[in-house]
Amino acid sequence: MIKIIEAELGQAYLCQKILQLLPEWFGIEAAVTHYINEIDKLPTFLAWKEKQVVGFLSIKQHTEFADEIYVMAVHPQFHRQGIGYQLVEVAEKNLRKQVIEYLQVKTLGASRPNFHYAQTRAFYQSIGFKPLEEFLELWQGNPCVQMVKSL
Ligand SMILES: CC(C)(COP(=O)(O)OP(=O)(O)OC[C@H]1O[C@@H](n2cnc3c(N)ncnc32)[C@H](O)[C@@H]1OP(=O)(O)O)[C@@H](O)C(=O)NCCC(=O)NCCS
Numbered sequence: 001m002i003k004i005i006e007a008e009l010g011q012a013y014l015c016q017k018i019l020q021l022l023p024e025w026f027g028i029e030a031a032v033t034h035y036i037n038e039i040d041k042l043p044t045f046l047a048w049k050e051k052q053v054v055g056f057l058s059i060k061q062h063t064e065f066a067d068e069i070y071v072m073a074v075h076p077q078f079h080r081q082g083i084g085y086q087l088v089e090v091a092e093k094n095l096r097k098q099v100i101e102y103l104q105v106k107t108l109g110a111s112r113p114n115f116h117y118a119q120t121r122a123f124y125q126s127i128g129f130k131p132l133e134e135f136l137e138l139w140q141g142n143p144c145v146q147m148v149k150s151l
Contacts, residue, residue, distance in 0.1 A: 001050075002083055004090040007043035007059060012036045014046060015056045018073045024116040025073070035071050042070055045091055047083050054078045057087040059095070062104075067095055069105040088127050096151050103151055109134040109143030121145070 016036055019026045026032050039058045047055035055074035061067045069091070074083045095103060105124055108117035111134060121131070129147035138144045 002054070002081075002086055003048045004086055005046045005048060007045045007091070007094065009043060010040055011044040011046060011056065012040035014053045015039050015044065015058075015073070018053070018056065018075050021076050022073055025120070038070060045087055045094075047074070047087055049078070055083045055087055057091050059091055061100075065100060066102040066104065067100050069103065084123055085127055092151055101151055102148060103129075104132075104146055104148045105129060106138075106144050106146050109145035111136075111143045121147070 019032050019035060026035065038060075039056070042058040042060055044056050044058040046053050052075075055072070055078065057072035058070045059067050060070040069088070072084065072087060074087075092103065107120050107124070108114055110118070110121065110131075124147050125131075127149075129149045132146045132148045135144045135146065
């Protein structure tokens with residue numbers, strides 16, 4: 001049984017281990033440090049299975065209409081069990097209450113073939129995100145696709 005807890009700040013210490021268990025996605029030390037700093041400052045939903053944190057999702061608000069899934073991850077032992085879906089569902093419900101209309105996420109673009117990030121994009125597409133534009137300059141050395149969903 002998975003329980004999703006309402007978003008709180010200061011949750012990085014509970015999320016750090018999950019990032020470290022996913023080197024195929026979070027293998028660059030500087031990027032991980034950046035994410036850990038950001039997670040701590042952003043509202044972060046946690047997925048608990050009994051006493052273990054098995055996933056998280058951090059939300060960043062950009063405008064009065066639009067938020068971003070800044071970073072999310074599920075413990076690798078629990079992939080494909082609906083936890084990512086549940087995290088996004090709870091976050092979206094929360095955002096709709098705040099009358100937020102658009103949700104975006106940025107991830108590695110398809111122009112850089114990568115087995116693992118192809119799975120990430122498949123996940124986002126399966127839950128209703130559509131690729132809007134790929135940016136070649138936004139991230140140093142990596143294409144970034146912006147995916148968007150209307151809430
Ligand atoms: C992306 C991630 C958060 C998805 O979480 P998850 O709990 O494994 O995903 P779910 O079980 O909720 O999947 C929901 C649907 O997404 C799609 N999906 C999920 N993983 C997929 C994969 N590896 N390949 C293809 N489709 C996939 C499927 O349609 C799935 O439904 P189904 O299992 O009934 O077919 C998780 O795999 C993860 O942590 N990945 C590594 C880090 C990452 O990519 N973070 C996000 C970008 S920074």
